[in-house]
Amino acid sequence: MEKITTKGYGASGSLIGGKTLEPMEFERDQPKADELLIAVLYCGVCHSDLHQVNNDWKNTIYPCVPGHEIIGKVISTGPSVIRFKAGDIVGVGCMIDSCRTCAPCTEGEEQFCEGPHGQTMTYNGYWKPDPGYNTFGGYSSNIVAQEKFVMRIPENLDIKAAAPILCAGITTYSPLKRFGVKAGHKVGIIGIGGLGHMGIKIAKAMGASVTAITTSEEKRSAALELGADQVIVSTNQQEMESACAKYDFLLATIPYAFELNDYTPLLRRRGALVTVGLLGPYKSPTNNMEVAKLSTTVGGSLIGGTTETQEVLDFCAQHQILPDTEMIDIKDINSAFDKLKDEEVRFRYVIDMSTLGKQ
Known part of the structure; x- marks a missing residue:
């Protein structure tokens, strides 16, 4: 043929x-x-x-x-x-x-x-x-x-x-859905780029209180315009310390190796941090003492299947997310x-x- x-x-x-x-x-x-x-x-x-x-x-x-x-x-x-x-x-x-x-x-x-x-x-x-x-x-x-x-x-x-x-939509929607993000939850989106900006919009539409976590002070106003309730600049030690044990769920969208242990202390008891942007190792091994003391979870997520991909398209249409x-x-x-x-x-x-x- x-x-x-x-x-x-x-x-x-x-x-x-x-x-x-x-x-x-x-x-x-x-x-x-x-x-x-x-x-x-x-x-x-x-x-x-x-x-x-x-x-x-x-x-x-x-x-x-x-x-x-x-x-x-x-x-x-x-x-x-x-x-x-x-x-x-x-x-x-x-x-x-x-x-x-x-x-x-x-x-x-x-x-x-x-x-x-x-x-x-x-x-x-x-x-x-x-x-x-x-x-x-x-x-x-x-x-x-x-x-x-x-x-x-x-x-x-x-x-x-x-x-x-x-891609950006399904990659962020899938773990937010799988971990049951809903109204009343406090969610942190780590990294405010192609994936992260969709994570903010989708988590907000699920009813969560959303914090954007970025290394860049320049992105503070942009993250608020996207709908984030607040912004943390991760290089600001005081802001990071004030956020300890506050979050039910953290979605890390950083596409290159980063220091995971900077973020796990932000999780509440039995909270979870899921990485979607990085396909490779973190800069340092996970500090299991930090994870164990509040029984938190560190995991990853890979895009999504056909069922969830159609779901996120319909979800975005319903909530007017682009x-x-x-x-x-x-x-x-x-x-x-x-x-x-x-x-x-x-x-x-x-x-x-x-x-x-x-x-």
């Missing part, structure tokens, strides 16, 4: 080694019976894209075409597809398929797929890499995804801004990566993929 020639932006090697994202063409397979071919309209720029392109996790397959926060329009569907039709506006997040038969998959938690290769990521191939298999993401003209991994976009969500819900975004042309992606690395974006870049046709 004839392949689909696709235009995109990708990297042939790590940007740290002097490479840049640049225009490239590659081929996609035609949709199978249960798959959709989707024209990419908008794609969010996630810190994970930067990590993956730079091979920070030592598993990158080149060429690497990033992008996993995708809003698009259905071009065509395979004959077995029943939920969508050509012309529908849809979303695709971090995964495009999985084994679909293991327990996590049948329970809508495909991010924990136990199949031979794990989940199929939107780019960079399988979760458990197969050197002979790669996938290419949303910095491209189109994408192919299995029906279950294609999300319905509520009509009242602005599609120009909604793309980051497919990411704070800045639209860019695809030609500006390298500059956007530099600003993302230097924490100069407020709070998520979204690529207008119609600009790809102008390259």
